[in-house]
Amino acid sequence: MYPFLKNKQASRPAQKMGLFALTALMLITCVNTPSTGSTAASPKQTEPAAISSKASEITKKYQLPKGKGFVYLDEVIPSAAYDLRYYTGDNFIGERIDGYNGPFAILTLRAARALKKVNDDLETQGYRLKIIDAYRPQKAVDLFARWSKDPLDTEMKERFYPDVDKKNLFKQGYLSSKSGHSRGSTVDLTLVYKKTGEEVDMGSRVDFLGSISAHGADGLTKAQRTARYVLKTAMVKQGFKPYSKEWWHYTLKNEPYPSTYFDFDVE
Ligand SMILES: C[C@@H](N)C(=O)N[C@H](C)C(=O)O
Numbered sequence: 001m002y003p004f005l006k007n008k009q010a011s012r013p014a015q016k017m018g019l020f021a022l023t024a025l026m027l028i029t030c031v032n033t034p035s036t037g038s039t040a041a042s043p044k045q046t047e048p049a050a051i052s053s054k055a056s057e058i059t060k061k062y063q064l065p066k067g068k069g070f071v072y073l074d075e076v077i078p079s080a081a082y083d084l085r086y087y088t089g090d091n092f093i094g095e096r097i098d099g100y101n102g103p104f105a106i107l108t109l110r111a112a113r114a115l116k117k118v119n120d121d122l123e124t125q126g127y128r129l130k131i132i133d134a135y136r137p138q139k140a141v142d143l144f145a146r147w148s149k150d151p152l153d154t155e156m157k158e159r160f161y162p163d164v165d166k167k168n169l170f171k172q173g174y175l176s177s178k179s180g181h182s183r184g185s186t187v188d189l190t191l192v193y194k195k196t197g198e199e200v201d202m203g204s205r206v207d208f209l210g211s212i213s214a215h216g217a218d219g220l221t222k223a224q225r226t227a228r229y230v231l232k233t234a235m236v237k238q239g240f241k242p243y244s245k246e247w248w249h250y251t252l253k254n255e256p257y258p259s260t261y262f263d264f265d266v267e
């Protein structure tokens with residue numbers, strides 16, 4: 001209902017706070033609304049906006065591993081767009097993912113610098129990058145694995161994996177139990193138009209786990225194929241490797257931690 005509050009496992013205090021705030025808001029609304037006999041504006045209509053604005057005010061804790069060269073990506077690429085969907089419920093599980101305590105993208109400095117060059121290049125072509133996910137704690141990956149084994153929780157199936165049985169998402173390569181994201185130099189991203197900030201049509205949404213998301217999938221329009229090609233060309237030019245099954249997923253080839261899977265929280 002309120003994506004910002006969603007994570008049954010990790011955010012119970014936040015949920016309690018949210019419920020408390022909601023109850024308080026309802027009481028205030030009842031007190032301030034003259035009793036006309038007609039229905040007053042529902043407090044639910046104002047609550048998500050209030051919560052969202054709080055989400056955008058979350059400040060960074062700067063608790064990155066010391067001396068390992070991790071950075072907050074928005075400080076290296078301020079002109080990119082950011083929509084960290086594993087912090088919200090707007091993802092294939094439908095709730096905030098373990099380890100995402102703030103709406104921030106973290107990467108190794110090497111990957112961040114390469115990505116800045118990609119964004120600079122794309123800006124000359126009328127686009128910008130929109131970052132959906134970057135460093136991903138191992139605990140988040142572990143949550144994906146537990147979720148995939150629960151056949152009863154299919155809340156987001158229609159939007160994100162309508163044609164794949166969730167128990168096969170790992171087997172079919174849409175999810176990985178040892179993800180490049182946890183090594184800190186892998187990123188999920190798309191294009192937006194520089195002028196409007198509107199997302200470019202890439203033929204499927206980021207994290208649509210199905211065959212249409214493969215590079216070179218059948219059934220794409222010419223414009224969608226071109227958009228994927230623009231992104232891929234810019235990424236490959238700066239040393240990123242595409243992933244055949246997911247047009248949005250790229251790993252820096254010369255990554256500084258090719259075999260280390262980190263688990264610090266995003267905060
Ligand atoms: C889930 C998707 N965003 C993703 O990153 N998939 C790859 C395969 C991964 O889990 O590393």
Ligand SMILES: [Zn+2]
Nearest residue numbers: 187188249250
């Ligand atoms: Zn990815």
